[in-house]
Amino acid sequence: xxxxxxxxxxxxxxxxxxxxxxxxxxxxxxxxxxxxxxxxxxxxxxxxxxxxxxxxxxxxxxxxxxxxxxxxxxxxxxxxxxxxxxxxxxxxxxxxxxxxxxxxxxxxxxxxx
Amino acid sequence: xxxxxxxxxxxxxxxxxxxxxxxxxxxxxxxxxxxxxxxxxxxxxxxxxxxxxxxxxxxxxxxxxxxxxxxxxxxxxxxxxxxxxxxxxxxxxxxxxxxxxxxxxxxxx
Numbered sequence: 294x295x296x297x298x299x300x301x302x303x304x305x306x307x308x309x310x311x312x313x314x315x316x317x318x319x320x321x322x323x324x325x326x327x328x329x330x331x332x333x334x335x336x337x338x339x340x341x342x343x344x345x346x347x348x349x350x351x352x353x354x355x356x357x358x359x360x361x362x363x364x365x366x367x368x369x370x371x372x373x374x375x376x377x378x379x380x381x382x383x384x385x386x387x388x389x390x391x392x393x394x395x396x397x398x399x400x401x402x403x404x405x406x
Numbered sequence: 407x408x409x410x411x412x413x414x415x416x417x418x419x420x421x422x423x424x425x426x427x428x429x430x431x432x433x434x435x436x437x438x439x440x441x442x443x444x445x446x447x448x449x450x451x452x453x454x455x456x457x458x459x460x461x462x463x464x465x466x467x468x469x470x471x472x473x474x475x476x477x478x479x480x481x482x483x484x485x486x487x488x489x490x491x492x493x494x495x496x497x498x499x500x501x502x503x504x505x506x507x508x509x510x511x512x513x514x515x
Contacts, residue, residue, distance in 0.1 A: 397448025
């Protein structure tokens with residue numbers, strides 16, 4: 294069974310631009326969560342989607358948004374990029390919503406210059 | 407917001423040594439997960455502990471959940487270079503997941 298895939302793996306953007314990251318969950322998994330990982334803050338929860346609806350949200354500004362499609366694939370968008378948005382963005386999929394086994398993708402490394 | 411503290415933040419040891427890393431919460435939690443993340447990869451779930459005082463073993467790794475359900479530890483026996491990575495603990499509270507900042511372990515051959 295294929296694992297969680299994220300595209301692109303690396304991305305360089307300029308401050309003020311916007312970016313869209315993609316995540317394809319493991320087949321049969323309906324929940325996708327997004328995390329931001331930085332050396333100073335560690336892994337921080339962004340949001341969780343289940344059945345195309347955002348179920349939970351972390352403490353991030355409205356510039357961070359996401360969506361989930363009917364095939365469970367998910368996208369995350371960051372508008373008006375700031376230097377501090379440079380991070381590894383990870384998505385994780387699980388069979389159902391809630392506290393259970395999550396499988397992480399390799400992440401997208403975003404650099405904002 | 408529940409906080410998770412992990413210690414030490416960095417650890418460099420020789421192959422064959424034993425080590426213990428710790429995860430402490432500001433309040434009681436119902437369950438906790440441990441992950442290992444290797445460079446260039448996402449975290450991989452190692453174990454979930456749910457019962458106070460619980461001990462789980464995964465080959466050379468021993469996970470313990472404190473009796474008071476506010477702390478957990480991970481002990482590695484006879485560390486191998488393949489154990490190198492970032493060890494993260496995580497808990498879920500009010501539908502939000504909180505991760506510790508992690509312990510970065512380097513095992514030198």
